[in-house]
Amino acid sequence: MKPFALKNRHHGLKEQIIHFCLISAATVSILTTFGVLFSILFEAIEFFQMRSFWYFITGTEWSPGVDDSKFGAVPIFAGTFMITLIAMAVAVPIGLGSAIFLSEYASDFLRDKLKPLLEILAGIPTVVYGFFAAITVAPAIVNFFDSLGIHASFNSALASGIVMGIMIIPVISSLSDDVIRAVPDSQRKASLALGMTQGETISSIVLPSALPGIISAIILGLSKALGETMIVVMAAGLRPNLSWNPLEDMTTVTVRIVDALVGDNEFNSPDTLSAFALGLVLFVVTLILNIISISLIRKFKEKYKVNTL
Amino acid sequence: MSNYSGSQASNPFYDPSLNKRHFKAKAFKSFSIAAIIFSISFLIFFLGDMVYKGLPAFQQSYIQIEVTYTEKTIAFTRKAIDRKYRKVVSRAWLRDIPKRVKANPELLGTTQMTWVLLNHQVDQYLKGHYYKVKAKDLKLIQAMQEQGKIELHFNKIFFTHGDSKIPENSGFKSAVVGSILTLLVTMVVAFPLGVMTAVYLEEFAEDNRWTQLVEVNINNLAAIPSILFGLLGLAVFIALFGMPRSSPLVGGLTLALMTLPIIIVSARAALRSVPDSIRQAGYGLGLTKVQVVQDHVLPLAFPGIMTGSIIGLSQAMGETAPLIIIGMIAFIPDAPSSIFESATVMPAQLFTWAGMPERAYVERTAAGIMLLISVLISLNTLAIYLRKRFEVKW
Amino acid sequence: MSQKNSTKISVQNLNLHYGDNHALHGIDMDIHTNQITALIGPSGCGKSTFLRCLNRMNDLIKSVRIEGKVIIDNKNIYDKDVDEVAVRKRIGMVFQQPNPFPKSIYENVAYAPLKHGITQKGSTCDELVEKSLIQAGLWNEVKDKLSTPGTSLSGGQQQRLCIARTIAISPDVILMDEPTSALDPISTEKIEALMLELKQQYSIIIVTHNMQQAGRVADMTAFFHLGDLIEYAETETIFINPAKQKTEDYITGRYG
Numbered sequence: 021m022k023p024f025a026l027k028n029r030h031h032g033l034k035e036q037i038i039h040f041c042l043i044s045a046a047t048v049s050i051l052t053t054f055g056v057l058f059s060i061l062f063e064a065i066e067f068f069q070m071r072s073f074w075y076f077i078t079g080t081e082w083s084p085g086v087d088d089s090k091f092g093a094v095p096i097f098a099g100t101f102m103i104t105l106i107a108m109a110v111a112v113p114i115g116l117g118s119a120i121f122l123s124e125y126a127s128d129f130l131r132d133k134l135k136p137l138l139e140i141l142a143g144i145p146t147v148v149y150g151f152f153a154a155i156t157v158a159p160a161i162v163n164f165f166d167s168l169g170i171h172a173s174f175n176s177a178l179a180s181g182i183v184m185g186i187m188i189i190p191v192i193s194s195l196s197d198d199v200i201r202a203v204p205d206s207q208r209k210a211s212l213a214l215g216m217t218q219g220e221t222i223s224s225i226v227l228p229s230a231l232p233g234i235i236s237a238i239i240l241g242l243s244k245a246l247g248e249t250m251i252v253v254m255a256a257g258l259r260p261n262l263s264w265n266p267l268e269d270m271t272t273v274t275v276r277i278v279d280a281l282v283g284d285n286e287f288n289s290p291d292t293l294s295a296f297a298l299g300l301v302l303f304v305v306t307l308i309l310n311i312i313s314i315s316l317i318r319k320f321k322e323k324y325k326v327n328t329l
Numbered sequence: 330m331s332n333y334s335g336s337q338a339s340n341p342f343y344d345p346s347l348n349k350r351h352f353k354a355k356a357f358k359s360f361s362i363a364a365i366i367f368s369i370s371f372l373i374f375f376l377g378d379m380v381y382k383g384l385p386a387f388q389q390s391y392i393q394i395e396v397t398y399t400e401k402t403i404a405f406t407r408k409a410i411d412r413k414y415r416k417v418v419s420r421a422w423l424r425d426i427p428k429r430v431k432a433n434p435e436l437l438g439t440t441q442m443t444w445v446l447l448n449h450q451v452d453q454y455l456k457g458h459y460y461k462v463k464a465k466d467l468k469l470i471q472a473m474q475e476q477g478k479i480e481l482h483f484n485k486i487f488f489t490h491g492d493s494k495i496p497e498n499s500g501f502k503s504a505v506v507g508s509i510l511t512l513l514v515t516m517v518v519a520f521p522l523g524v525m526t527a528v529y530l531e532e533f534a535e536d537n538r539w540t541q542l543v544e545v546n547i548n549n550l551a552a553i554p555s556i557l558f559g560l561l562g563l564a565v566f567i568a569l570f571g572m573p574r575s576s577p578l579v580g581g582l583t584l585a586l587m588t589l590p591i592i593i594v595s596a597r598a599a600l601r602s603v604p605d606s607i608r609q610a611g612y613g614l615g616l617t618k619v620q621v622v623q624d625h626v627l628p629l630a631f632p633g634i635m636t637g638s639i640i641g642l643s644q645a646m647g648e649t650a651p652l653i654i655i656g657m658i659a660f661i662p663d664a665p666s667s668i669f670e671s672a673t674v675m676p677a678q679l680f681t682w683a684g685m686p687e688r689a690y691v692e693r694t695a696a697g698i699m700l701l702i703s704v705l706i707s708l709n710t711l712a713i714y715l716r717k718r719f720e721v722k723w
Numbered sequence: 724m725s726q727k728n729s730t731k732i733s734v735q736n737l738n739l740h741y742g743d744n745h746a747l748h749g750i751d752m753d754i755h756t757n758q759i760t761a762l763i764g765p766s767g768c769g770k771s772t773f774l775r776c777l778n779r780m781n782d783l784i785k786s787v788r789i790e791g792k793v794i795i796d797n798k799n800i801y802d803k804d805v806d807e808v809a810v811r812k813r814i815g816m817v818f819q820q821p822n823p824f825p826k827s828i829y830e831n832v833a834y835a836p837l838k839h840g841i842t843q844k845g846s847t848c849d850e851l852v853e854k855s856l857i858q859a860g861l862w863n864e865v866k867d868k869l870s871t872p873g874t875s876l877s878g879g880q881q882q883r884l885c886i887a888r889t890i891a892i893s894p895d896v897i898l899m900d901e902p903t904s905a906l907d908p909i910s911t912e913k914i915e916a917l918m919l920e921l922k923q924q925y926s927i928i929i930v931t932h933n934m935q936q937a938g939r940v941a942d943m944t945a946f947f948h949l950g951d952l953i954e955y956a957e958t959e960t961i962f963i964n965p966a967k968q969k970t971e972d973y974i975t976g977r978y979g
Contacts, residue, residue, distance in 0.1 A: 340798055340802075341795070342798060342806060342810055344806065347809055350838075
């Protein structure tokens with residue numbers, strides 16, 4: 021009798037099959053990313069064969085669906101920028117403030133109660149936020165500015181921007197909270213022992229330490245705002261509008277994508293394909309933001325040797 | 330904070346310069362408290378607003394009048410009721426008279442006092458909302474109200490009907506069925522793929538460029554805006570593979586790709602939390618790697634994997650944008666019976682209703698939101714419960 | 724050994740509770756100016772807890788309740804009209820693990836003086852940083868790299884940076900909580916030499932696990948056991964001729 025059994029060949033085969041299945045599964049995620057990229061890229065290339073890329077990037081007139089249709093996306097980018105700016109103006113201070121409260125001031129008891137509530141906020145579907153923006157916030161804004169004698173549109177950038185900001189609060193607060201809590205307690209103690217107030221300790225020691233993570237959270241929120249669709253589809257306008265006034269109606273990249281694809285246009289018309297050109301822009305921008313965000317959080321992790329983020 | 334108001338010369342620790350600094354510290358704290366209060370009160374206001382707007386939808390107005398069932402009224406259903414009521418009752422209710430007689434043949438030839446569904450304008454009037462009802466009809470309604478012949482009943486239709494162009498006849502059922510079918514496809518695809526990917530990355534993969542590529546990819550996949558997955562679904566599943574537009578199949582596959590990174594990330598975390606000693610114990614017994622993972626590591630990681638999958642499921646349940654792109658906002662009166670038929674899902678139905686001009690749809694949208702959010706909160710609570718219940722500290 | 728009788732800190736009947744756990748039992752102790760006082764005892768004896776009472780760091784722990792008096796300059800620091808921030812400004816602290824801020828060496832030292840308004844940005848601040856680093860015996864090692872992160876220094880250097888940071892705000896007292904237990908013998912020696920240097924200007928209270936260290940640096944030594952102050956006397960007395968059996972048992976290594 022041999023002291024060690026020879027490798028069971030049948031057994032080896034089974035292991036190999038399983039191994040192969042696992043690799044195939046892992047490949048799907050790669051295929052998906054490239055699937056998204058190429059499905060957008062090919063249609064977008066088709067679009068740019070029909071229309072000028074340069075005009076798309078720099079043109080200020082967007083008028084699809086007419087004989088002399090024009091596809092200058094600048095007003096669309098501007099609207100996206102404005103609504104995103106409003107959203108971030110709401111989400112950054114409130115999200116960060118909430119994170120600071122939860123991680124630095126709240127007792128464990130309070131924290132255990134409040135965190136799930138913020139998670140509910142994070143779990144509300146965007147279509148619901150959109151409904152809320154259109155049916156509650158937008159009319160309230162119109163009424164408020166009416167009482168001041170200022171005209172505001174029912175599809176104002178302000179309404180969708182504010183609600184989008186609220187949607188992003190938990191994105192920023194959750195990650196920032198994790199990062200702030202990962203700053204070692206010895207830092208706080210050292211600062212307090214030097215006779216610093218708690219506020220000074222947080223603002224001068226804790227927050228600067230957590231800064232890469234916080235910026236990463238903000239960038240993640242920014243990327244969410246740029247790609248957000250339902251809120252703007254339901255509460256923002258359809259009209260490409262190059263304006264600085266947040267009370268006017270404006271449109272965004274995502275709104276135009278939906279608008280182009282939901283109609284009964286022919287698939288190969290420039291009207292439809294323009295959606296893919298806009299989608300390509302969105303893809304590239306959010307990809308870059310994500311890469312920046314990931315590298316920042318990696319830096320933070322290395323600095324404090326935390327693995328929980 | 331201590332009270333530092335004492336300014337006696339006897340206090341060697343009295344330091345007036347600290348007042349300003351304490352004030353700043355307090356302002357900073359107040360700011361953070363204000364932020365959290367804003368977040369929480371928004372949530373309360375928002376949920377309250379939805380309940381306030383949605384609760385009336387769970388009741389619907391009925392009027393008690395005589396309905397005559399004859400051959401003639403089955404052919405011309407408008408004639409089944411007195412002429413003066415024709416403008417206030419629901420067209421949909423009258424349209425269904427033949428169906429009702431078919432179900433209860435003994436009705437034929439009789440005249441019954443019956444609770445008849447009122448139309449949505451009257452319903453909105455009775456609920457105290459904006460309405461469009463002619464003065465003559467309004468008088469009739471008020472008279473009937475005084476006789477106690479108008480009542481609000483539980484709105485069964487909302488749960489048993491699909492969408493309808495007649496507001497009082499529209500319900501959430503086909504959207505619920507559509508959601509279930511779609512999410513079934515999603516989980517059947519995403520769960521095994523996600524878990525297998527996680528097992529591969531955590532247990533089998535060597536740290537080489539290929540593995541790093543997969544990891545970077547998963548991170549990026551999670552950050553791609555959901556609407557772009559809709560573009561993928563449209564270009565690949567529908568245009569390239571020729572799958573039926575608007576179907577739960579395409580919707581489910583699209584959502585599966587979005588859910589994949591969530592499941593992978595949580596499954597990896599769950600696998601990582603299983604201590605190496607378990608694996609070494611397995612190898613010590615002469616088990617192969619596959620046996621160790623399959624029989625010892627995976628069962629221990631299972632609760633964590635379930636938690637992540639439930640969270641992924643609840644996110645997919647609320648997703649709308651990509652489904653709009655692949656056409657799942659079609660008008661669907663009847664619930665789909667297979668994953669190849671046209672269907673809509675809960676959030677898409679809400680989107681459709683939200684765009685309707687009639688006031689009656691607003692309360693239906695809010696009611697649908699109440700249902701959807703209840704389900705989502707329940708799912709998340711379940712996930713948290715699972716996490717707490719099976720959490721093992723190694 | 725100079726026999727200074729001026730009392731810097733007078734602790735009177737100090738009791739401390741962590742929730743239901745009575746951790747310090749009626750401690751009475753006078754700590755003298757310009758001396759090094761060592762607190763020794765087995766782990767969990769309350770010596771570190773006691774140390775943290777002296778600059779009100781225990782206030783940060785929610786479940787802690789403190790009774791009794793800690794009198795500094797004729798004022799009980801637990802009086803209602805005393806601001807704990809002002810207390811900590813006067814009673815500096817160095818921790819077990821070196822914990823420089825993730826800022827530059829310069830900023831580590833300048834941070835507190837600037838916030839306290841002791842100095843303004845510019846040349847006076849530069850001077851203060853230099854002076855503090857010289858006092859902490861670190862200047863020659865770091866003068867060419869003041870803008871590099873404090874965390875890039877070695878453990879011993881980091882700890883001296885923490886001391887420099889503390890003395891930059893000219894406290895009256897420096898509390899040290901096992902300052903060398905995380906360091907190698909050479910760094911430990913440097914810190915001990917530094918302590919002897921610093922006691923000319925400051926009163927130092929050090930918690931240590933290491934009895935030899937107490938013997939080497941301390942003028943006075945207090946032996947704690949299970950929340951009681953068993954014996955408090957001049958270091959020589961404690962080590963050579965302790966009054967209490969428990970002290971002797973500990974000194975001779977019967978437990979601890």
